[in-house]
Every structure is written in C-alpha cells, then in structure tokens.
Amino acid sequence: MRKLPEGVASGRIVETEAYVVGDAAGHAYRGMTRRNRSLFLEHGHAYVYLAYGSSYMLNVSSEMRGIGAGVLIRALEPLDGIPIMRLNRGIERLRDLARGPGRLTAALRVDRWLDGLDLCRDGPLCLGRGDEPGETGQSIRIGISRDASRLLRFYLRGSPFVSGPRSLNE
DNA sequence: AGTGCGATTGACT
C-alpha cells in the first residue's frame, strides 16, 4: 500500500524474486556498500535502488539485521487507486500499470527516498495482509546471469499481471 | 578522476 497526497494506491503482489544469502547474483554478495546497506536491515525493510539509470527497483529485506538478503517485488495486480497509477505511469492499460519491477515503482511513485523504510509499520509505503494466496509457480530469475539456474522467481499462476515471457509463467 | 556496467523499459523492424 502506497500513501500519496492524492490518495492511496495499492495492489496484490503477484511476482517476486529472491536474492538469498550467498547468492552470487545478489547485491549483498560482496558485502555491505552505500547502495545496498538496506538489504542488511531487519527483515521487512525497503531496499530501493536505481537500475539502468531510469528504473527504480523495490526489494524487501528478508533476514535478520546484519545479514544481507532480500526479495525483489516484480509485479502488482492493481486494486486501489488505479487512476493514480494511471497518472503516474502515463498509460491507460490496466495490465501494464505495474507489470515489471520498474513499472511497479513508477506506478506507486517509489523512489530512493523510501530506501530503508520499515514496510511492516504504518507509513508512506507498507505491506498488508496476504488474503487469497493463490497458486504459486516457480521459475528461473529474469535478467540474471550468475546463479542463473536457481528457481528463485515466484509468481501467481495464471495471473495476467505477471511479467516475463510465457515460457516462464506456466 | 576515470571506467564499465546493470535485478529495465519503450520504441521500433
């Protein structure tokens, strides 16, 4: 759930990727740096960084304080504040509003200022209860070369709101 | 101080 001056925007997380302890593809692999320090916060904190100079990525730290690991939030099924997301994205199509990690942060207007935020407490950005879990599929991660074969991407099976090629979403 | 490179996206053939 994202709180903005115009109102609340929220949705159901339908796709994630895990970057686990000892993961060569994870940003925490070579220790703590200025950019990745939020990955080492207690589980449930936001790690936001800029990728490719234009897209923000939203992660949730997943281990105890001092251990670097996290989960990348890759796609959202928009539920509330859809007009707000449409304005933030500059497009109309519901399916594309938050399908992809960079699109998701754009739709929710998530940027570096939210880095380090506790997502389990009431605030400008927070996680809610997961009603309707649904059937989860598993695949390799997208855009990853190191540790490429690990099945650490999780998605809601059958959801039109997940990103990635069809071959990974069966 | 300089260099190389992405956990992507949107535009285009």
Add this chain to the structure above:
DNA sequence: GTCAATCGCACTA
C-alpha cells in the same frame, strides 16, 4: 523479435 537510453555506483589507479 532487436536495440539504445541513461546514471549512480562500485571498482581501479
């Protein structure tokens, strides 16, 4: 399907 934009950061010297 292909491809370039874009910039903060980690790395080297």
